[in-house]
Structure formats: C-alpha cells, structure tokens
Amino acid sequence: MNNISMDTRAAVEANNDFDTRFPAKEDLSLPYRQLFPLITKAANTPFHAMLPHRVKQNIVGVKHVLSRYLGERFQVLYAMKTNRSAALVKAAAEEGIGIDVSSLEEFQLALTQGVRGQDCSLSGPFKSVEFLTLALRQEARIVVDSDEELLQIQSLAVSIGKTARVLLRWNADQPYTRFGMNTDKLKAASLVADSLSNIELEGAGFHLSGYCPLERGKALSQLLDIADALRYGADIRWKAINIGGGYPLRYVEEATWRRFQNAIDKQDFVAGRMPKSFYPYWHPDTLETAVEKVLLESGNAERLRANNIELSVEPGRALTDGAGFTVFEVLGTKTTNAGDHCVVVKGLSFSFSETWFNSEFIVDPVHLPVSQEVIKPTNAVRAYIAGQSCLEEDVLTYRKVPFSQMPKAGDLLVFNNTAGYLMDLLETRFHGLPIPNKVVLDNKEDSFSIEEVRG
Ligand SMILES: Cc1ncc(COP(=O)(O)O)c(C=O)c1O
The missing domain is CATH 2.40.37.10 (Lyase, Ornithine Decarboxylase; Chain A, domain 1)
Structure with missing residues (x-):
C-alpha cells in the first residue's frame, strides 16, 4: 500500500x-x-x-455565454457517456442542467441524482422498450434517429397512452454516418411526425464529430433554413434545436502543444508506434468561445430568438475539464x-x-x-x-x-x-x-x- x-x-x-x-x-x-x-x-x-465542483464551474461558464445571446431560451445537457460518475451527474443536477442519456442505466442514474425527467434527452440509434417507456412516463425528450424508429415510438406511446416529446436527428448530409437522417428524410419525417397522434414534434438536432465551431455554426444555420422551410411550407413550428457536443478543452498550455508537435518523433514511441494523429490537446477555442462562435455564425443567435427556438447544447468532454x-x-x-x-x-x-x-x-x-x-x-x-x-x-x-x-x-x-x-x-x-x-x-x-x- x-x-x-x-x-x-x-x-x-x-x-x-x-x-x-x-x-x-x-x-x-x-x-x-x-x-x-x-x-x-x-x-x-x-x-x-x-x-465535481470543477464541473459546476464549467457549467456556470457555458450558461453565461448562452444567456448573454439567448436570454433564457437555452438548455445545457451533460453528455453522460463522457463519465458515468454519480458525483458529476449530481453536480449537473445541482446546477439545474439536463443530461443526455444513451441507455436505461444512464437515465436511471440521472433520475436518482436529482435530474428531472423532463430535463433528460435520449440519444442513440434505436432505444430499448424499457428505456423509451421510462422516457414516455418521465416526459423526457427523445432524439429520434430514423423514420423507422419514429414509427416504433408512436406505437409504444399509443400502447401506454403517452405522448412522446420528439426531436429528429439530422445528419448534416454527411454521407458515411450511421446516425440520423439527411435533409430530405428529415423533412419527410417531420411531416410524418406532425401527423402522428402520440408524437409531439419539438424540433431537430445534430451531433458532429470533431471540434470545429465554424462547422457547427454552419450546420445550425442550415438547420434553421430547414425550420423556415417547414414553417412556411407545412406550418410546422419547431421550438427546439439541439446542436450536440464536440467542444474543445485545453489539457496543456499552447507552448507545450506546439513543442509536442515540433519535437515528437517515432523514436519517442516503443517500436516506433507513434499514432497517425493526436487528439487536439490544446485548441484555439474554449467551450465558451466555441459556443459563442456557433451563435454568431450567420446570425444564428438572432434567428433563434426571432423564431422563439430554444437551443440545446450537450457538451461531454468539455464539461469534465x-x-x-x-x-x-x-x-x-x-x-x-x-x-x-x-x-x-x-x-x-x-x-x-x-x-x-x-x-x-x-x-x-x-x-x-x-x-x-x-x-x-x-x-x-x-x-x-x-x-x-x-x-x-x-x-x-x-x-x-x-x-x-x-x-x-x-x-x-x-x-x-x-x-x-x-x-x-x-x-x-x-x-x-x-x-x-x-x-x-x-x-x-x-x-x-x-x-x-x-x-
Ligand atoms: C449525441 C451526442 N451528444 C453529445 C456528445 C458529447 O460530445 P463531446 O464529448 O465531444 O462534447 C456525444 C459524443 O459522442 C454524442 O454522441
């Protein structure tokens, strides 16, 4: 010992x-x-x-930026897949934010740590019946991955006499992702969702890999265009957009990162096993500046406010900095x-x-x-x-x-x-x-x- x-x-x-x-x-x-x-x-x-007190500090920081641009029309969710420590989830609950949950077990933990069901958001491609049933009873939001899943949720909701609060997941027209729907499918699924008895279509969302705020800003702008098209074309009004996670953090100082990039060599690794690429252990943006850039891109913040659309962000890694x-x-x-x-x-x-x-x-x-x-x-x-x-x-x-x-x-x-x-x-x-x-x-x-x- x-x-x-x-x-x-x-x-x-x-x-x-x-x-x-x-x-x-x-x-x-x-x-x-x-x-x-x-x-x-x-x-x-x-x-x-x-x-956990560090998670609380990070939450305060991101809330500050969001409220500056959006007033109260925003929601922060902690993506629990990042770390399933109950103490971190409790810290999130104490700061009044929601949780992005990807399994029944994550959802149960969020509830036991004091997060309200309505403040949880379910993600993942096809969710188990038990997971969905708890979501329906707790009035959690469900991010629906496909038109196929939408129909499954409708029949489950009918069978237990509940209404599902739904966001549709858009894949930003990336060709090789297995998650979400492209623009055409998203529009079609919106029409279907709008017609289903036990679905309340609240909006749409995306999650992009990588850490580029500009990409997220452009994607949000495109999604707002889709929202406009649905509003004018079919009188469908979204009240929420979720732009997922993917916010950077700094593990090292900039000088250390630059030194690493210049100095590191195959010989520094056993049997030359140097990875082809490294995580950006230093990034020019922080969680706050990245969120701000997303909001400022193409007038996104103004459009969200003008259309009364609530913005959800679900950082994982950056909240655990x-x-x-x-x-x-x-x-x-x-x-x-x-x-x-x-x-x-x-x-x-x-x-x-x-x-x-x-x-x-x-x-x-x-x-x-x-x-x-x-x-x-x-x-x-x-x-x-x-x-x-x-x-x-x-x-x-x-x-x-x-x-x-x-x-x-x-x-x-x-x-x-x-x-x-x-x-x-x-x-x-x-x-x-x-x-x-x-x-x-x-x-x-x-x-x-x-x-x-x-x-
Ligand atoms: C749907 C969704 N939201 C949020 C996150 C969190 O991403 P990050 O930890 O990069 O912020 C992920 C990560 O995979 C995700 O899949």
Whole structure:
C-alpha cells in the first residue's frame, strides 16, 4: 500500500519540473496529496479522483455565454457517456442542467441524482422498450434517429397512452454516418411526425464529430433554413434545436502543444508506434468561445430568438475539464528484450483508454516516489507504461515518458484531467480485477468519499 507523505511533497514537486516534458495545464492532484495515503488505503489503486465542483464551474461558464445571446431560451445537457460518475451527474443536477442519456442505466442514474425527467434527452440509434417507456412516463425528450424508429415510438406511446416529446436527428448530409437522417428524410419525417397522434414534434438536432465551431455554426444555420422551410411550407413550428457536443478543452498550455508537435518523433514511441494523429490537446477555442462562435455564425443567435427556438447544447468532454485525475501504483519495472524500459502498474489500461483508440495521451504523468532518496539528475530515464494483464496491448502509453528517476514499486503515477472519456469507457473485470474506485474530492481538500462501484 502506498505511503506518500507530506514530507516527500516538496521533493516531489521539485522533481516534477524535471520529469515533465509535456506537463498538464494544471496538476489537479496537488491540493489533495496529503490525502493520498488514506485514499490508497481505503480505495486501493488504481483510483479515479472526481472533482465535481470543477464541473459546476464549467457549467456556470457555458450558461453565461448562452444567456448573454439567448436570454433564457437555452438548455445545457451533460453528455453522460463522457463519465458515468454519480458525483458529476449530481453536480449537473445541482446546477439545474439536463443530461443526455444513451441507455436505461444512464437515465436511471440521472433520475436518482436529482435530474428531472423532463430535463433528460435520449440519444442513440434505436432505444430499448424499457428505456423509451421510462422516457414516455418521465416526459423526457427523445432524439429520434430514423423514420423507422419514429414509427416504433408512436406505437409504444399509443400502447401506454403517452405522448412522446420528439426531436429528429439530422445528419448534416454527411454521407458515411450511421446516425440520423439527411435533409430530405428529415423533412419527410417531420411531416410524418406532425401527423402522428402520440408524437409531439419539438424540433431537430445534430451531433458532429470533431471540434470545429465554424462547422457547427454552419450546420445550425442550415438547420434553421430547414425550420423556415417547414414553417412556411407545412406550418410546422419547431421550438427546439439541439446542436450536440464536440467542444474543445485545453489539457496543456499552447507552448507545450506546439513543442509536442515540433519535437515528437517515432523514436519517442516503443517500436516506433507513434499514432497517425493526436487528439487536439490544446485548441484555439474554449467551450465558451466555441459556443459563442456557433451563435454568431450567420446570425444564428438572432434567428433563434426571432423564431422563439430554444437551443440545446450537450457538451461531454468539455464539461469534465479539470474534473478528475487517475492514480496508478507502480508494481515494478523491467527492461524488455528490445532494451526499452517498461513501468508496469497495478490495474489495466482499460482504466486509461486512449491507446485502445490508436491514439496516445500526450500529457506526462506526475511521478510521486514513495522513498525520500535524493534524486540525482544523472538517473533520468525514459520508460513506457503498461498494465498488469497478459495482453500485449495492455499499454497505457507507448510513448517513452521522461522520469527524473526510474519509478519503483509502490510509487504513484498521476494522470491529470482524465474525467473526459479516459476513465470508465472501457473498464472491465478482466482477470477478475476489481473496477477501480471513484473517489470524490471537494474543494475543501480535507476529506473524500468513495462512490458505489458500477461496472
Ligand atoms: C449525441 C451526442 N451528444 C453529445 C456528445 C458529447 O460530445 P463531446 O464529448 O465531444 O462534447 C456525444 C459524443 O459522442 C454524442 O454522441
């Protein structure tokens, strides 16, 4: 069990300057280090630290921009697929926002954390009968993926005597997506929806991949054109448009990102396994400026206001910016036959999932040694980091991470800013290992609680 003490803290901080070539924008773990001995004893390692107060700050920020342009005609939804921590969902509930849910289980969690059913929005291609039934009873909004699904929902709604609040998902005429409908199908489905007895057509929505605000702004403008065409052509009036997620966040400072782009090379990766592309770990926009650009594009904000259409945004990753970090404990180190140093941690890379998407988290982990030995600069080393399983692919980072000294058994490695898709997306009980605990930390920095483990 790890025993990092306050005494080692100063030494550790001094070392970290030396360790990190690509440091995180902020070491989120710093205020909580004195709790680590207690946390590792109570929660074991690896553990995910959750910082729900940071989600609240992010919500306040995005609401501020939206209200400046739209008054009260907007809705923020947290896309729960990003991280299913109950503490984060509760933070969203306490800030009065809604939740984008993609399964019955996500929906149930939102309700138990205090989110109102009417503030939830269902997404996904075909939803289970149980999921839809709960949505109908709770009067949640359903984002309908296809005309086929629309008819299914109508017959379910008829059978239980409820009316479905519906948005139709538009695919922005992208040719190769399996989600949503193209413009022609969207218009046709709007006419059908308008004619169905148990469907209340509230509007339409889209979700685009990538992080470009201009693309989102143009898509919103096009969707407003479709709304106009339906209003003038068929007297169908939308009252809501959902523009999905895809808002950026900054994991590192701009200078670090530029340095990474210039300096990084195949040789920095084990067996030259450098990914073809990287997530934009720094982006010129923030959540707020991106939303503002979407609103300002082609007069979107004015058109929304003029037509009395409410705008929903459903950021995932960006709302979890700064809302968590993940701590692994070192089991040991070895030198492979190829001569690479490898740090093996307790737990699995499924709890830190970037490499499973042929990508790499470029932010260096912070190394917290257990021992108080004086560090000699000559001991600096580069090593990649692997999980404890028998899978060759169980690798947290193929990148040879710089360490001021080789980590030892019992040392901790802190990966910063992991709440967005890195923690629980792929977690499994492979080898019978437990699902890591989520430890909830608040801004008082003197206590913690452990969330109920959900698979
Ligand atoms: C429908 C929908 N909404 C919102 C999101 C959240 O996207 P992001 O985390 O990029 O903001 C996703 C992500 O896949 C999504 O599919």
